[in-house]
Amino acid sequence: xxQGEEDPQALSIQExxxxxxxxxxxxSINNLQWYRQNSGRGLVHLILIRSNEREKHSGRLRVTxxxxxxxxxxxxxxxxxxxxxxxxxxxxxxDDKIIFGKGTRLHILP
Amino acid sequence: xxxxxxxxxxxxxxxxxxxxxxxxxxSGHDTVSWYQQALGQGPQFIFQYxxxxxxxxxxxxxxxxxxQFPNYSSELxxxxxxxxxxxxxxxxxxxxxxxxxxxxxxGQGTRLTVV
Numbered sequence: 001x002x003q004g005e006e007d008p009q010a011l012s013i014q015e016x017x018x019x020x021x022x023x024x025x026x027x028s029i030n031n032l033q034w035y036r037q038n039s040g041r042g043l044v045h046l047i048l049i050r051s052n053e054r055e056k057h058s059g060r061l062r063v064t065x066x067x068x069x070x071x072x073x074x075x076x077x078x079x080x081x082x083x084x085x086x087x088x089x090x091x092x093x094x095d096d097k098i099i100f101g102k103g104t105r106l107h108i109l110p
Numbered sequence: 111x112x113x114x115x116x117x118x119x120x121x122x123x124x125x126x127x128x129x130x131x132x133x134x135x136x137s138g139h140d141t142v143s144w145y146q147q148a149l150g151q152g153p154q155f156i157f158q159y160x161x162x163x164x165x166x167x168x169x170x171x172x173x174x175x176x177x178q179f180p181n182y183s184s185e186l187x188x189x190x191x192x193x194x195x196x197x198x199x200x201x202x203x204x205x206x207x208x209x210x211x212x213x214x215x216x217g218q219g220t221r222l223t224v225v
Contacts, residue, residue, distance in 0.1 A: 004152075033213060033214075035216075040147075040149075040198055040219075040221075041218050041219060042114075042200060042216045042217050042218040042219050043153070043200065043202075043216040044216070045213045045214065045215060045216075048212075048213045088152050088153075095166060097143075097155050097158065097166050097168065098143065098155065098202070098214055099155060100145075100152035100153045100154075100155075101152050102151055102152045103151075103152050
């Protein structure tokens with residue numbers, strides 16, 4: 001079963017613009033992670049944010065977490081062609097099962 | 111430092127056959143989780159191994175079984191293959207279990223096609 005649900009399902013933006021993806025989940029979590037996947041290959045870990053954190057940055061990535069709304073957002077600033085990929089949020093409810101959403105397919109237009 | 115390695119990268123099997131997929135975790139990691147990812151979907155949790163035992167299991171039938179070896183590498187076995195088992199199978203390794211969880215590192219996956 002899916003825990004997280006990303007929104008939108010697909011997103012196309014011009015290179016250089018910012019991209020924002022959202023994730024909503026259903027149950028309480030210990031942490032939430034964002035992953036990137038290129039063309040059906042392995043997932044690359046981007047950021048882990050713990051339930052007691054509200055915001056985290058890594059390079060051009062900014063992740064927020066609102067546990068009261070059970071939601072998270074991933075912002076990619078100054079997008080590049082190489083950012084074209086599927087992005088997944090994954091939640092850990094403390095039972096050591098990392099549960100993924102269905103993903104947002106991001107396409108950066110030249 | 112080698113990351114998570116999976117073998118084989120691609121595999122074609124006939125319905126009813128059995129398949130074994132292999133995973134070597136990232137150096138220093140002792141926990142291996144397996145996921146099934148159908149086309150256009152997010153990865154679905156199959157099970158997790160720690161200390162050579164299955165600790166957690168998702169909603170997958172008993173046809174899916176696994177094993178973890180003393181060197182922490184792992185195998186995923188699927189018996190009586192169905193067409194619906196065609197998917198990308200991903201292995202993830204991490205360190206330890208329980209809170210606080212750490213990030214999981216994924217391999218490139220094994221693309222299984224059942225015909």
